[in-house]
Amino acid sequence: MRDLFRTYPVEARLSVVLFLMILGLSLATDTFLTLGNITSLLNNNAVNLIWAVGLLVVLIAGGIDISFAVAASVVQYVAAQIFMGIGGGSWAIGFLVAAALGIGLGLVNALLIHGFRVISIVITIATFNAFFGLLMFFTKGRNIYNLPDWWTDRIFIFERQAPDGSWSELNLSVAVMLACVLATWALIRLTTLGRQLYAFGDNPEGARRSGVNIWQMQIVAFGWCGMMAGIGGLMQVNIAQEVVPNALYGRELDVLAAVVLGGARLGGGRGTVVGCILGVMFVAITQNGLNLLGISPFAFQMIIGAAILVAISSSNLSFQLWNRSRDTEARLKENAT
Numbered sequence: 001m002r003d004l005f006r007t008y009p010v011e012a013r014l015s016v017v018l019f020l021m022i023l024g025l026s027l028a029t030d031t032f033l034t035l036g037n038i039t040s041l042l043n044n045n046a047v048n049l050i051w052a053v054g055l056l057v058v059l060i061a062g063g064i065d066i067s068f069a070v071a072a073s074v075v076q077y078v079a080a081q082i083f084m085g086i087g088g089g090s091w092a093i094g095f096l097v098a099a100a101l102g103i104g105l106g107l108v109n110a111l112l113i114h115g116f117r118v119i120s121i122v123i124t125i126a127t128f129n130a131f132f133g134l135l136m137f138f139t140k141g142r143n144i145y146n147l148p149d150w151w152t153d154r155i156f157i158f159e160r161q162a163p164d165g166s167w168s169e170l171n172l173s174v175a176v177m178l179a180c181v182l183a184t185w186a187l188i189r190l191t192t193l194g195r196q197l198y199a200f201g202d203n204p205e206g207a208r209r210s211g212v213n214i215w216q217m218q219i220v221a222f223g224w225c226g227m228m229a230g231i232g233g234l235m236q237v238n239i240a241q242e243v244v245p246n247a248l249y250g251r252e253l254d255v256l257a258a259v260v261l262g263g264a265r266l267g268g269g270r271g272t273v274v275g276c277i278l279g280v281m282f283v284a285i286t287q288n289g290l291n292l293l294g295i296s297p298f299a300f301q302m303i304i305g306a307a308i309l310v311a312i313s314s315s316n317l318s319f320q321l322w323n324r325s326r327d328t329e330a331r332l333k334e335n336a337t
Helices: 002-007 009-028 035-060 068-086 091-116 120-139 172-190 192-202 204-209 214-240 251-261 273-293 298-336
Strands: 156-161 167-171
Touching (some): 035 172, 068 091, 091 120, 091 214, 167 172, 172 214, 192 204, 192 214
16 A cells, blocks of 8 residues: 555545545435446546546647537537438448547647747647637638538447436437547556657657657657547537537646646656546545535535646656665765766
């Protein structure tokens, strides 16, 4: 247990906090620890977790992307036009189209960052506004309701009826979320590209000198984030059963908060899929718990803001202490020789 806290301090601390939150809410309310509420939490936050693992890859590589939620809205609208143009489509075509469109928008960010040598947050702020402005210009803010049946039909991977007649169910978005989480874990933990992403995020100049292709790292990071944005947008339509141009506007901040709370360092080089899951769970349970307790939703923003400040400050402190210990160890070795 001590080794776990030493190796993954943020993830371990967040696990303890989540356990205490779950225990407290289960004692304070009769509805929190019920199958219906748990399945509802999973359904409502599946898309956020899909986006979160995409953003995690960008943060590991030392970048930041705040345009992914708007990119998902663009993918929804363009995909709807494509499906109507080809006369329907299918889930297989839908995933291919959404992933391809998302990757394309992600590569726009990578190309601009690499071409102009500007920090990623500035570029993604620009593309955030450009994507949203173009979307609202072409859609004029109108919703799209006439969608293919395969896209709007509810598909459940789990269903159970409670004695009181209520249903607990998990929809397709949860299965897709699990696939995206596993794919991201495999990318960053089992591949050479994943190791290079960590190295590039931790020390870009050192990684470049050791032969890591900077352009390739940016393509992988922002392309992956774009692909997750597109897939998340596809699943959001299945949940909402309509395309609403501005429905996803603003959700990027909740996802960013969750990933940072899960231990991903804004400076790059650190972050885990487990931490990402824990961060999304923290945000989701906090919001759900406040709703069940009848507390004002404005309190949610205050709590998340304070939690982000604590996470960032503790992450920076840990990073500084690690650097000092590493420097001290190096000096001791030099003295010993």
